[in-house]
Structure formats: structure tokens, C-alpha cells
Amino acid sequence: MGEQHQMVVRNDGFVWVEIPHPSRDTMAELGRSFPFHELNLDDCLSKIQIPKIDRYPDHVFIILHFPVVEHGSVVRSGQLAVFMGAGYLATVHQDELKPVSDIFPACAAGDPKQRQELMGRPAGYLFHSPVDALVDDMLEMVKKVRGNISDIEETVFDERLSAAKEVSYLRRQTMALRRMAIDLSATLQEFGTRDIQRFSGDEDLVPYFDDVKDHLERAVRALEEARETVEIFKDTDFMHGVDRSNKILAVLTIIFTLSMPATILSSFYGMNTDLPSVQGIPFGTLAVVVAASLSAAACMFGYFRRLKWI
Structure with missing residues (x-):
């Protein structure tokens, strides 16, 4: 890989390859450097892959979805593809996943002690670091959604005002985050059950991934509550809208009748x-x-x- 672009960082025989904006050329080069299946390399170029884990004798291929904010507020799904084997980790993503973009330069050009802390341990630990940071970012988005729900509550229950636009926006945010949190929780649960021991070395990484799963469970519970609240807001705003329309029609009908x-x-x-x-x-x-x-x-x-x- 082209190290002049800071795409590769090495530490005591461990290699981390980071490809933030993959192309067919970069994926072909990755395939020449590692024994990855061509279908998995093609999956990295697609934005519509579902979360999954493909297992091979010497490595696993994982696709995870994390929330990405665009245009300042719209949440959509961003894909992170990971190849993990003994002594290497390759991360591929088309969207800007800030925790990954922050951790890789810290390993590439930062303090050697910090690099050793992250890369001097098993591949599973290095995989856990960006995943944990991305899940924490998701939790912050969930907290923001809950705050927005509280902010519009008085508007929704004021029969003189309409909050259809705000409710629709929150409904979209809640649905997108909930879908990603559920898929992410299921995929990491599967990884923790079947694959974590392969990439733990002499360490016990189960508590680290259990902590991530606990955060995801909290996010899912919060999003379930948010979804129920938003549905109540939607029904309330609809009833108020119908009531306002009926009052207007009643006045117009009375005027016409008189x-x-x-x-x-x-x-x-x-x-x-x-x-x-x-x-x-x-x-x-x-x-x-x-x-x-x-x-x-x-x-x-x-x-x-x-x-x-x-």
C-alpha cells in the first residue's frame, strides 16, 4: 500500500491498513497484499451492503453500519468494512467516520506509547477501539434526539400550533438510528459469541465488547422509548390538525348558511x-x-x- 499517503501503520509486526475512500485500484492493491476474497473487496465499494460477518480460516470480514450526519442534521447510514486477521487489521469506509479518522493518525504519527497501547495488543482490541468510539458517537446522537423530543413537546400539545415538520424530522431520525443500533447490536453479539476468542490472544476482550453491547442496549431502549413518544406526538399533532380544520370548516359553513x-x-x-x-x-x-x-x-x-x- 502507499505509505506516502499514510494508509498503513506498522508496530512490532502488526499492520493497520486504512482506506477512507476506496476505489477499484486501491481495493485491487489491497487484494494483492492480503488473501481477501474478491467478493468482499467488491462489497467495500458498495454502500448498500447489509451488516454481516464472513468467516475464513485466517481472517474475518465484517460490515457494520454507523450513523453519519450530513447537511448539518440528516442522519443516514455509513458503512465500515473490516478485514481482521492475526497481525493485521484493514478498515475501509466511504463516509467520514471521525473516530476512525482520528485514531489512525494517532497511531501513524502520534506518541509511540499510544501506538503501542493500541497496536501492541491483539487485533480484537484494535478493532474494539474505533467501534467503541463510534458507538459512543451514536449514543450522543440518541441523547440529542431525546433532547429535541423534549424541546417540541409543548408545541405538539398546543392546539393552536402545528409541529408536523418537526415530528416528521424526529421520526426519521429515530427510525434511522434504531435500525442501525439493532443491526449493530446483533452483529457485535454474533462476533462476541463466535469470533472474539480468535483475535484475543492471551487477553480477555469479552469485558470490552460487553461494554459496547451494554451501550448499544441502552441506545436501543432509548430509541424504543423515543419512537413511542414520537408516534404519540404524530397522533396528537394529527388530531389537533383535524380539529383546526373542522373548526375552520364549521365557521365557513355557518357563514355560508347564514x-x-x-x-x-x-x-x-x-x-x-x-x-x-x-x-x-x-x-x-x-x-x-x-x-x-x-x-x-x-x-x-x-x-x-x-x-x-x-
Whole structure:
């Protein structure tokens, strides 16, 4: 690999290869350096792979999904592909996964003691370090979602206001985070059950991955609660919207109903026909029509009030 691009860092025979924006050329070069299956190399170039673990005699191939924030607030899935074997770790990702991008330079150009702390231990420990940091980032996003839910609660339950846009945004965030947290928890549970011993050396890495799984379980529980709350908010905002629409329609209907007497009377006397009782009186017909219309409207208004429609 091209070390001039700081793509590879070595420590006491251990190799970490980091490919932040893979291309076919870089993946082909990786395939020439390590015995990786070509289908796994192709998977690294795709953004739509589902989380999985492929096992081989000398290594495992893992795909994990973590939340990535784009356009300042929209959460979507970012893929991290990992090849892990005895004495090496290769991480491939197309999106900017900050913890991975921070840890690799720290190993490549940082304090030798820090490099030894991360890379002088089994491959499973180095794999745990960025995964743990990425899960912590996910927890922070979950906390932010819960804070946003609390922020719009008063708006949602104020029948005069509409919060449809805010509720839709939170619903999308919650669904995306929940889906990733559940898939990530299942994949790491499978890794901890079947593969962790292969890459632990003489160390017991189970407590480290148990801590990650505990964080994920907390995230899933928080997201389940957030999903239920957002659904309540959605139903509440919908009911308030329906109620506001009904009130508007009721007012418009009442206005139309009260104007019906005037419409009917004016249609009878709209051809300049004088009423017999007011012949010779200026504007007599107009006065009779207006008076009759107002009387009919007043009677209808009183009747509606009695029925408590107004």
C-alpha cells in the first residue's frame, strides 16, 4: 500500500491498513497484499451492503453500519468494512467516520506509547477501539434526539400550533438510528459469541465488547422509548390538525348558511320587481329584502346556539 499517503501503520509486526475512500485500484492493491476474497473487496465499494460477518480460516470480514450526519442534521447510514486477521487489521469506509479518522493518525504519527497501547495488543482490541468510539458517537446522537423530543413537546400539545415538520424530522431520525443500533447490536453479539476468542490472544476482550453491547442496549431502549413518544406526538399533532380544520370548516359553513336567506330572497327580487306593499317607497324592496334576510339569519343563529353548534 502507499505509505506516502499514510494508509498503513506498522508496530512490532502488526499492520493497520486504512482506506477512507476506496476505489477499484486501491481495493485491487489491497487484494494483492492480503488473501481477501474478491467478493468482499467488491462489497467495500458498495454502500448498500447489509451488516454481516464472513468467516475464513485466517481472517474475518465484517460490515457494520454507523450513523453519519450530513447537511448539518440528516442522519443516514455509513458503512465500515473490516478485514481482521492475526497481525493485521484493514478498515475501509466511504463516509467520514471521525473516530476512525482520528485514531489512525494517532497511531501513524502520534506518541509511540499510544501506538503501542493500541497496536501492541491483539487485533480484537484494535478493532474494539474505533467501534467503541463510534458507538459512543451514536449514543450522543440518541441523547440529542431525546433532547429535541423534549424541546417540541409543548408545541405538539398546543392546539393552536402545528409541529408536523418537526415530528416528521424526529421520526426519521429515530427510525434511522434504531435500525442501525439493532443491526449493530446483533452483529457485535454474533462476533462476541463466535469470533472474539480468535483475535484475543492471551487477553480477555469479552469485558470490552460487553461494554459496547451494554451501550448499544441502552441506545436501543432509548430509541424504543423515543419512537413511542414520537408516534404519540404524530397522533396528537394529527388530531389537533383535524380539529383546526373542522373548526375552520364549521365557521365557513355557518357563514355560508347564514347567507342563504339573503341569496334566496335576492334571487326572487333580483329583476327590479317591487313588492306590492312598498310601492312608491324609495328603496322599499331593498329594505324588505335586507330585513327579511337579517331576521332569517338571526333565527338560524339562535337555533345553532341552542344546539351548541356555535
